[in-house]
Amino acid sequence: MVKIVKAESEIYSLSRKEDICTHIEKCGRICYKSENKISEETAIPFISGILKSGHESVTEHANVIFTLPKQAENMKILTMKDVRGLNISIEEDPLINKEVIVVSGNMRAFRDIARQYGIHDFLTSIGNPLFYIKAEAENSFIGLKLESVQNSRFSEMHNYLTTHTVCDLGAYKDITRHRLASFSIESTRYCNYSKGKFGSELTMIEPCNIEKPSEMYDEWLKCMESIEKSYMKMAELGGKGDQLRMLLPHSTKADMIMSANIVEWRHVFSLRCHSAAHPSVQLVMKKMLSKFYEIYPDFFEDLYNKFIKE
Numbered sequence: 411m412v413k414i415v416k417a418e419s420e421i422y423s424l425s426r427k428e429d430i431c432t433h434i435e436k437c438g439r440i441c442y443k444s445e446n447k448i449s450e451e452t453a454i455p456f457i458s459g460i461l462k463s464g465h466e467s468v469t470e471h472a473n474v475i476f477t478l479p480k481q482a483e484n485m486k487i488l489t490m491k492d493v494r495g496l497n498i499s500i501e502e503d504p505l506i507n508k509e510v511i512v513v514s515g516n517m518r519a520f521r522d523i524a525r526q527y528g529i530h531d532f533l534t535s536i537g538n539p540l541f542y543i544k545a546e547a548e549n550s551f552i553g554l555k556l557e558s559v560q561n562s563r564f565s566e567m568h569n570y571l572t573t574h575t576v577c578d579l580g581a582y583k584d585i586t587r588h589r590l591a592s593f594s595i596e597s598t599r600y601c602n603y604s605k606g607k608f609g610s611e612l613t614m615i616e617p618c619n620i621e622k623p624s625e626m627y628d629e630w631l632k633c634m635e636s637i638e639k640s641y642m643k644m645a646e647l648g649g650k651g652d653q654l655r656m657l658l659p660h661s662t663k664a665d666m667i668m669s670a671n672i673v674e675w676r677h678v679f680s681l682r683c684h685s686a687a688h689p690s691v692q693l694v695m696k697k698m699l700s701k702f703y704e705i706y707p708d709f710f711e712d713l714y715n716k717f718i719k720e
């Protein structure tokens with residue numbers, strides 16, 4: 411029997427550098443639906459494995475914010491803006507009423523700076539050898555300071571949010587078009603829903619744009635059940651994940667982790683909470699916007715008023 415669930419969205423918060431590994435593990439295990447394997451000792455081996463395999467995008471879900479004194483020796487960081495996932499600006503620090511260089515980005519970006527420019531200061535300041543490209547390296551900057559993880563007192567570009575969303579494959583396809591965000595998604599290749607781990611059933615998202623009860627809803631359900639029947643039959647015939655997924659419709663449930671800074675989130679909301687976006691996309695994006703507004707009313711008030719309060 412096909413399982414029908416509602417779309418949902420929650421924030422995965424991260425505020426301490428000590429929690430970076432457990433946060434990354436929690437985000438990464440979504441791909442394999444192996445969250446049940448998480449224990450106190452699993453984060454390091456899990457991340458070592460994904461780093462070795464090249465599945466490095468998972469490390470994009472943890473962001474760190476640094477400051478540097480605004481002085482000549484430190485200005486070279488401005489030439490490194492080409493590193494994807496890195497944000498750099500010169501801003502007034504309200505704590506000292508002085509301009510500073512603010513550098514923020516995800517763990518992957520700091521590993522890329524180390525690889526591309528031979529600059530290891532950021533990784534060594536974070537202090538987790540798991541992410542080091544080289545342990546012993548000379549400092550390239552003067553007065554580098556690790557300020558915070560994910561949230562900061564600086565502008566939108568230096569504040570980040572990670573969310574976990576349960577939505578349909580159609581919504582996931584649309585949302586993952588946003589290139590400046592980072593994503594980890596339940597793999598329809600590695601997850602074989604005929605296995606007991608998945609209850610030997612397919613899970614679909616309740617369509618928000620098909621009225622229930624109605625003849626149209628019954629037709630949709632009949633089709634989902636027929637797809638499930640064929641999926642299980644193909645699995646019985648020896649079908650592998652790669653073959654079985656060819657049957658999955660847009661309504662299939664997808665688990666998605668999405669991380670971005672506030673600038674990109676604002677851009678995504680302005681397009682995806684709009685009435686031109688697909689209703690299933692609008693639904694999850696409006697849920698997120700409401701939650702974000704509670705945390706950052708200043709950053710999201712205009713969009714909240716436009717799309718939610720209206």
Ligand SMILES: Cc1cc2nc3c(=O)[nH]c(=O)nc-3n(C[C@H](O)[C@H](O)[C@H](O)COP(=O)(O)OP(=O)(O)OC[C@H]3O[C@@H](n4cnc5c(N)ncnc54)[C@H](O)[C@@H]3O)c2cc1C
Pocket residue numbers: 587588589590591677678681682686687
């Ligand atoms: C109502 C609607 C209908 C759509 N219909 C279709 C469709 O029929 N077919 C289809 O293929 N897509 C469609 N899309 C997807 C759309 O074209 C974009 O790919 C998607 O919305 C991502 O938005 P974006 O490009 O503005 O920004 P993001 O990818 O979120 O990037 C943010 C910003 O970064 C900049 N940026 C990022 N990457 C680049 C780059 N490579 N070059 C230059 N600037 C960059 C841009 O300024 C961009 O606004 C639709 C989107 C919407 C909202």
